[in-house]
Amino acid sequence: MKKKQGKDYWRSLEQIADTPQFREFLHREFPEHAWELDNSISRRNFISIMSASLALAGLTGCRRPVDKIVPYVAPPEELVPGQPFHYATSMPFGVGGYGLVVETHEGRPTKIEGNRLHPSTRGASSAITQASLLGLYDPDRSHKPLYRGVEKEWAEFVAFWHDLYPRYLQKKGEGLAIIAESTSSPTFFRLYEEFRKNFPEADFVVYEAVSDEKIYKGIKLATGQTLQPLYHFDRAKVILSLDADFLLTESGNIAATRKFAQSRRIQSENDSMNRLYVVEGVFSLTGAMADHRLRLPSSQVVHFAIALAGELQTLGLSLNISDLPDSIAADIDKKWLNVLARDLLASAPNSLLIAGRRQPPEVHALVAAINHAIGATGITVDYARPDGLIYPDSDAFASLSRKIESGSVTSVIILGGNPVYNSCADIDVKTVLGKVEHSVHLSPYIDETSQLTEWHLPQSHFLESWGDVRSLDGTLGIIQPMIEPLYDSHSSLEMMSLLVTGRDRRGYDIVRYYWQDILKGTDYEKEWRKILHDGLKESSAYPLMIPQIDHYALTESLKNLPQQEGAITAENLEIVFTVSPSLFDGRFANNGWLQELPDSMTKLCWDNAALLSFNTADALRVRNGDMVQINFRGHRLELPVWVMPGQADNTVSVSLGYGREKAGHVGTGVGFNSYRIRHSSSPDFGIGAIIQKTGGTYLLATTQDHQSMEGRPVVREASLEEYRREPDFAEKMVEHPPLVSIYTEHKYDEGYQWGMTIDLNICTGCNACTIACQSENNIPIVGKEQVHRGREMHWIRNDRYFIGDTDNPEVVHQPVACQHCENAPCEQVCPVAATSHDREGLNVMTYNRCIGTRYCSNNCPYKVRRFNFFNYTGKMAETLKMAQNPDVTVRSRGVMEKCTFCVQRISRARITAKKENRTIRDGEVITACQQGCPADAIVFGNINDPESRVSQIKKQNRNYALLAELNTQPRNTYLAKVRNPHPELENYKPLGS
């Protein structure tokens, strides 16, 4: 088996840097306690985190009683028991939202999918949108309003407000303050306007721990207006991302991935693909997709942007910025910069610059100006003037807290959010809340903030409330409930309506009332029904516009850039606060699916850590799992270290969203609260962090212990040029003898033969497939301790490998599910024939025949089989049982499970086809992972039909089967990855890497 690889694959991280420290590190790679005698499994411990709080199972009596057994006396129209309904709705998120379609079984939403009609998703989804379903059924959600910790009725709160309402009305709202979350709901905005009218003296402040505030500020700086940028990655040939993780953690990531994949997808060696340059300090998912990645501390990105502007001007681009300040970052690689600048100009106007939300407004302004100058505006980036958005404003939040402290506020009403937890360390919301007479918190959980407020009111989940939302491009979407509220909860619209009008109205009536305005001039009922059906109002996006650049303001702001606080060294580190791709700002902390979802880059789950580069860890003499204390601007936090190759040297990044003190049974105490060292003077990154080793160690659970491919042809990759030279490089990477069997094998040439392809070239590794699969197939979560033991249950996992040097490696992702081998090694060794092949080529598991010898797993070369080591589903809370897909068996202890190619979806399609007396059409069966994939990298279908999409793709020359040399004949194949480096930068190592 001779290998032919173009790339220099690592033997492993440590071996490549063969120093004694790394050798020691190598030992540490394997958990230190080889012969640990005890096991801290303590069942009790494990149960307490399992499946989102088993302990609460006993409390289910508090839930409103549901009579399930009694059949419908008058069944709803069209309802056939066992047949799911699909309803369109939207998930609000920041100043945008995602258009979704929700599958409901007998009135229970069980699965979230993207809405094909909606531009924000186009049928795809993300890990967070998928997992939000679990939040609905979370048994830790608060059930009843609380007044100083005592359960009350909603009516009592209404009475309480009726008492206050006239008084504040009289005072024009003086002394009243509302802290809300940002929203793009038109109805909410109308209510907001009424609120302003009724209470002109009141404070209305919007706080978000993570938001696009700086982007809007930057664009305002450049154009004088608050505009929403809309990126068209599909039209871009060259993309430069300045610290923007637009494929995963930035706003609009689903649409961005979809569009990015469009211009990245290739079918043959003759196609062209986009080229992605990324400049960033923290290795992001977008950085992993980059063709060229420049490692630069986040605080230096602004200097890079200025240097780029200068380079572009030198190359003849007219930016109209006089006196560009000299870039003070000396170590920006000149050649890299020059090639990038020329590349941007060469493909202009199909070039695109994008900056991340962490970057200061000046960077966004400069990026807008450059995009404008190269003609990209209107081609690869559009601007829309949003209408009726409630933007976050952290300055207003800070000044409100000062105002409250001064004592001039008597009542604070917090609509959603959790400011006690997620405000910056220098704003002490805890004390502030003590200063007011009345405080009210609307929140789905009794969280850190609710604990301190006078009133806590349960907030409805978006799947159980009425509402509306505009997505980033302005498309009006509707939020319709899938189920009656499980608890005595209310939506923020209902709450706002009560606050503004004093009337306790139902969400449905509120939305209907304000939509009369929106649908003015149409047949209201007809239009309303259509909107409910589609989930959105057609052509309701904001009008696009091309703004003028205010070069003077931009020049001025660039001149007045704040001075850098000293050089970045190991003693004076740059600290970066990153948003968690799973928990976001911490709001999903009690979501077990997201907690157990390994981070795409670090592969850590159930924790966050201080990420350091190899060199920095070396300089600080720390290793994976060492506890350190970070001291930043007088605030301290202890947390463990994780060494992350590709991180900029002398920077430390910590993820927000962890370390919740009161999240629920799943999220409380998981990870470390980095808000404690987040300072409002530099909420995203800042220089001056000091790291000290405390001497302790901490166990971090990772789903992948080994980071290198060991030179094995697992993920096969070539540059575009290599691919053109050798179109079948992927197949050629492995030489093997003819694959023959001594038996006459079954032919599998009749009927449907299911197969799948995964295009590694456009797969970003975003984990949407993993959660989609988890939701569809009732996959349990197992908790940190079990993950550490190597017992995670994900049916489709995302393998991540590093390639190249430890400082500036490339990263590849590979989703691996059951490969459905025609010649399956697992089947032969099962003593009870519990796993076998069906005639459509599926490798199927018979759960109730399985006795759990685990031999199949041992013999599976892909190790995709998952074993129920404990009864992971046994003590599931009653509410969580409602989240299960009734079409899929819930597995018990002691049986093996694995990907089934969503056999329940195949069956459903087969039944439908049979009823209509036809064969299953291509594309009729969509597996959950395929449906979730925002890049459309997964294609499933009948490989026996030469016209099917999957057959067509399997004919492509990049197609290869993983470990084909074992003659397993997998039905799942991969399309090799192709990178598109600039010819002048191929294999070029930029300065500082």
Place this chain on the structure above:
Amino acid sequence: MNTTAKDTKSLDNPGTPLITGNQSFHSVTEKISGIVEAKVSPYWYLAITISSLLALVFFGSIGYLVWEGIGIWGVNVPVGWGFAIINFVFWVGIGHAGTLISAILFLMRQRWRTSINRFAEAMTLFAITCALIFPGIHVGRIWAAYWMFPVPNQMGMWPNFRSPLLWDVFAVSTYFTASLLFWYTGLIPDFATLRDRAKTKWKRLIMGILALGWRGGNRQWKHYELAYLILAGISTPLVLSVHSVVSTDFAVSLVPGWHTTIFPPYFVAGAIFSGFAMVMTLGILARKIFGLEDFITVNHLDKMSKIMLVTGMMVGYAYMMEFFIAWYSGNEYELFTFLNRAFGPYAWAYWTMITCNVLVPQLFWFKKVRNSIGALFVISILINIGMWFERFVIVVTSLSRDFLPANWDYYSPTFWDIATFVGSFGLFLTLFLLFVRFVPIISMAEVKGVLPQADPHHTAKEQAKG
């Protein structure tokens, strides 16, 4: 047996008597029956207390396992098999010596076997008992483990005859059955002796039933010896087959480090190696405790040492051959697995194995070592440790790092893994202690057959002349 005797002395080592101490038929009966009939020593009580407590740990661990699930062990994905399978192979291996000594050495007319065959066979049975428990409990749903047997059922399902685990079920249960019959057949004349010497009614009754009406008549002896010979013939291939089949659990899979054709002979050699080591350990203890120096002589130990030297070198050869083939095949996964065994995270286990199984037995080249009871005792225990680690290395290192590096993980046992393993020794020793208490640990009938009196002749010298 006495009818086949040609020489009063060992044929393969003339000049060294098989039984020393100038024993007569009567003294042999007295000595060996005496062990069973004598007042129970307090040491025996102490020993059985400890061992049965350990056995309790064993059954307690199994109880907890059934209650909670396989998760109490350290197994994971990718290492789906851990201590349970290691222990299974280990105990099956131990169980090899008994039948080998009884059957193969019997067919080869190795008359020195008579002193050790009884307790070696007993050891085999107890080891197989321990071994059989592990595959039963290592499955995820223990209550459904019987589905591995081809029992007619309402599901209309046969087990999967292509699965090596199923072959195991047949191989090991057949071996156990054959060994049990063989052992019991050998015991019949001795049970009759005990019956005849019994002083209490109950003992006479029980031993009478067990002796199956044995009277020691000529015709009975004729049939008995034929039956014994046939059973030996049946058992002989089983000795070779059982561990060959066990090895196919690994060899038939495609895991690098398991997928090798050398496994069957290599496993059989290893099993004999470990089985003899265990016989040696127990034999040395028995001769010391019960004063059987005349029956289990240094000569016997010397012979066993030589067998261990040979089988140890076979095992060492297999280790080398695996490496050679891994390199010679050019298969990168195979080569990696073996390098990983020797230099990877489990190198400590690998080198323990090499030391105990290959280096330590080299001491057997020295007669001084072979004749030193203390040295033999220590070495025999080391060999058993080494052979346990051999199975650990095979099972764990291969699985922990197979094809896709993303799957690699480290396996470490939990408290329950170790408790179950240690507890299985409790069960083994308890059964063995009960055996030494109630059953003659040396075959009286057969030992008498190798005494000079059994073959009344002139001295060998005279015979040679004549």
